[in-house]
Amino acid sequence: MSTPAAKGGQQMKVTERIQMGGGPGRGPGGMVGQKASDFGPSAKRLIRRLAPQRVKLIGLMVLAVVSVVLSALAPRFLGHATDRVFAGALGRQLPAGSTVDQVVAGMRANGQDRLADVVQGMDHLVPGRGVDFTAVGHILLLVLALYVASNVFSFLQGLMLNGLVNRTVKGLRADVEEKLNVLPLEYFDSQPRGEILSRVTNDIDNISQSLQQTMSQLLTSVVSVVTILAMMFWISPLLALIALVSVPISMTVARQVMKRSQGQFxxxxxxxxxxxxxxxxxxxxxxxxxxxxxxxxxxxTFAERNEELHDAGFKAQFLSGLVMPVMMFIGNLNFVAVAVVGGLRVAHGALSVGDVQAFIQYSRQFNMPLTQIASMMNLLQSGVASAERVFELLDAPEQIPDRGGSLPDVSHGEHSGEVRFENVSFSYDPDKPLIEDLSLVAKPGQTVAIVGPTGAGKTTLVNLIMRFYELDGGRITLDGVDITEIPRSALRAQTGMVLQDTWLFEGTIRDNLLYGRPDATEEELLEAARATFVDRFVHSLPDGYDSIVDAEGGSLSAGERQLLTICRAFLAEPSLLILDEATSSVDTRTELLLQHAMAALRTDRTSFVIAHRLSTIRDADLILVMEDGAIVEQGNHDELLAAEGAYARLYASQFAAPADEEQVA
Structure with a gap:
């Protein structure tokens, strides 16, 4: 494949530049260059997209707080139940009728100071009385009610989160779709199609999955940390401070791992x-x-890129996967410290057994949300990495906004459909001028043929009329109105374009033909099909016009697909017509028939025809010969042959060789 340099400075049209793969922001091989990730701003921007649903977000937070608080109260009451069971079991062994003070005094007299401290610190101990199962049962029922209520609120939270995330992602998809419709053609030229599709599909799906799995978990975990910490300080400030020692260690570990794994995501x-x-x-x-x-x-190539994906995915998951086991190890060390110090406090009567049990349970619950936050970091990082790629697309420069003018009526009137180029200049690359100071006039109803070697700027010329690209200088007018003053949608709605590369979508043949004019009647559809010779091969299909075709055309030949695109333009009844090698895929006999059909299609319309086979444009009113972005000759077929210039040389190169072969034969 040739390089731009090998083209002698000539610039390429769209299809050639896409095949070459070069473009702004791309590295070797046409791939998008990598940028350093920026977690903070991308994460904040993703969160800001939730702002339109702030009421539901507040409701989500309220549900999370209530659910966590109810769940956090349960261990405290379980501790009370444990205290009652322990007090009953110990009280049964003590002499009935005595008071706690008498029992404690007797224990101290016997040298049992530790046991005396324990008994003195128990609130519900009655010497001689066993376990109060009624009170324990009431506490257990209360704990059960707390857990049930907590889970109900958690379910409601998940239900609300599901709607909130899906609406947010729906809005993001809508913004991306809207953005794609206002991006200039240069953006699509500079990006591989699969890369764009990956951002629109895979990355957005990953954002949705990440928000679903992390948003509720992170919110619940943060609320849990705050609530459980408050409960821990309520029970024992000393043990709470010991438990807090693990927090800065855990956060430091998580921060270091995140810093290294984000780039891998x-x-x-x-x-x-x-x-x-x-x-x-x-x-x-x-x-x-x-x-x-x-x-x-x-x-x-697939194996190489698949290996790259494997390596990047492995490194990302491995690094982020280190967080949870390290956090669990730190949490276990913290648990040991709490258990030892808590046991000593019980032995000294400063805490009850139930208090230590509740605190150990809180300690476990305190480490759990920290571990969950750490384990969610890989999903969160992955989602933010995808969000960053989607935001790159949303931040891409848009095409110049329409100025809000109106489209002149080019379908009626004696002087409608005039296209005028006035000192037009344009280039894909500022360092390589393509079209410079070009002027021409296409009169109403004229058929203007554009010929020239590959890379001369033929397709670029008609793309400028459609405003696929903006001019560097000069202007193009339609019936005296600058096309930059006409909304693109209005301009293109009145323009029929048949390209060398056919485009069909998955659906019936009827749907494909009606794409440019959905309100056409059945009779109009059949009339257009007969005029473009589509009707003759459609009837040979099992379901006729209701036959299903896919984007590749299914069982249709290249020529039949081309006929469908020509019929589609015919049915749309455009005011301006652009044919870019429209008959290149059909056989010679069909081409001759189509020339008559397109002659009827071009009647009363200004038409631009790009052709390499000069035999197809002999009847054109005006033939433009382009070389290196400039019009080197113009006139009709006979005038240009008589001039014996560039057109004559092109014509001779196509028809002289067969003649020479006949002479040799």
Missing amino acids: VNQWRSTGRLNAHIEETFSGHELVRVFGRQADAEA
């Missing part, structure tokens, strides 16, 4: 985009891959 999703781009290109062009015997190369 960005690499993972960029590698996913590159792999998708390769798969999309390979499968869309699988016939060419097989024809040129490049299956092995395609498989090798």
